[in-house]
Amino acid sequence: MSDVEVEIKVIGSLNEVEAADWDACACPETGAGGAPIDPFTTHRFLLALENSGSVGQGTGWQPQYLLAQANGLLIAVAPLYLKSNSQGEYIFDHNWAHAYENAGGCYYPKLQIAVPFTPVTGRRLLVRPDFEETGQAALIQGAVQLAANNELSSLHITFCTEEEMRAGSQMGLMARASQQFHWINKGYTSFDDFLMSLSSRKRKNIRKEREKANSFGGEVLSLTGEQIKPEHWDAFWQFYQDTGARKWGTPYLTRQFFDLVQDTMRDDVVLYLAERDGVPVAGALNFIGRDALFGRYWGCTEDHPCLHFELCYYRAIDEAIGRGLSRVEAGAQGEHKLARGYLPVTTHSLHWVGDAGFADAIARYLVAEREAVEQDIEVLTDYGPFKRSQVKEQE
Structure with missing residues (x-):
């Protein structure tokens, strides 16, 4: 459905969108009943953050939820925030901020598509079924355009899925790899x-x-x-x-x-x-x-x-x-989890930086970082607690 004309809208509160409309994009699997794949992008979770004052003015997370509509139908949404710091993200860019500001730029505010305070991999480009390609492209283009129009330093999409990472990379965003420890059933x-x-x-x-x-x-x-x-x-x-x-x-x-x-x-x-x-x-x-x-x-x-x-x-x-x-995700970091049956897995994020020179430097860094993460995961898996036959199976 790539020929659909899409309108992008930014809202400052989830109270401005019906829960059923948001969740039709965020967790369409619940339409037939049952639990969402993960609860963190549901309307009720994000609204609880907002209504409790955990995000909003003075928190460093100012909601700028992104909506994509086609012919009056909400086809895609994203939990987008204007960030005045890098707290509560778990994909660390503090060094980027220091380097950017040492070069005379203003790194903050920046834009972030994420679930605040939640280092859990999941869909960040929340698209209604049958609109996947159109919806993802609209959200990425809309977020980048929003950052560029407001002369913001950068856009970050953190703890996205591997499929979203590949789609975003094809659209020119920089992919970053990190790691967590998960228990696999x-x-x-x-x-x-x-x-x-x-x-x-x-x-x-x-x-x-x-x-x-x-x-x-x-x-x-x-x-x-x-x-x-x-x-x-x-x-x-x-x-x-x-x-x-x-x-x-x-x-x-x-x-x-x-x-x-x-x-x-x-x-x-x-x-x-x-x-x-x-x-x-x-x-x-x-x-x-x-x-x-x-x-x-x-x-x-x-x-x-x-x-x-x-x-x-x-x-x-x-x-x-x-x-x-099928698994337990026990949060960010923690090599001590390895001895307790939790093995390292790759997590993904996407990044756009407006300054071409700085973006080029980050892109070179990310290549080296990705190689180091892959090597680290290989070594840590080999040191895991499982019998050797079990390790081979998990590889």
Whole structure:
């Protein structure tokens, strides 16, 4: 449908577009019922960020949602933001910003197509079925034109799919490779079944860690949907604040965000809380996709050996096996995940820089970086915990 005339529009709030229209582009797979592939580009998740004040004025993430319409039909959308910093992105461009500004330019503000504070691969160019080629092209051209017309330094599309990376590259955007650690379900029937795929030493180590973690003097609750009560979110908010203060200086999300998640997304989450003497001392929050479990936030008020590994990694594996999900994505970075059965995978992003000379320098850098990422993944996979036969299968 490349001959369709497309109109591009920018809106400052998702309250200006109907949830059904947005989701027809963002998660058309839910039209017949069931969970979205991932919940992070749904109208309800992005609106929760907006309505809670987690994005918007003063946050560094100013919504500029991109809409593409054809003959009055919304055919494509993108979660686009005007960024005044590089916080909450997880694809780091701080060095680019320093170099750009040292050369006399203004790197900020920039444009970013992303899910704020969410290092999860997924569709970023959200296109209604049957409009894929037209919709993707319209969104990319529209975003680049918006950046150029406003003399902004750059446009970034982060944690996009491999297919989007290839499409964007063909349209002249620069592709960047990074890595994360994911757990892959090879049809395991139980956690013990998964352990049997590991080398003897790694298997014993995980069993020891789980035993140590679960001897913290309390119990671990697994909560979802209506099981999650306001007091559970109150406890988790304390954990999140502590982790956010240590990692980022200030937490990205507001307290109201978690209330809105409970109101509109409670069936999309599973919350693990470790309680000792009836008092929560640690917790981990996961979002549930159609085929994956997404580990997002962790925190604690008491330190207990290996409890972080138990709540964030091992309980997530148990959950994925029990739900028949194909993988667990446990967030950005963390080579310590390797020993716990999470293997490195490639993640993708796309970039446009208005200054031709600076763009050329970045393009040369990205070639070398991509080669280094590929080599790193190969080496790390070889050092993984799996039996040699299992490693060969995963390759």
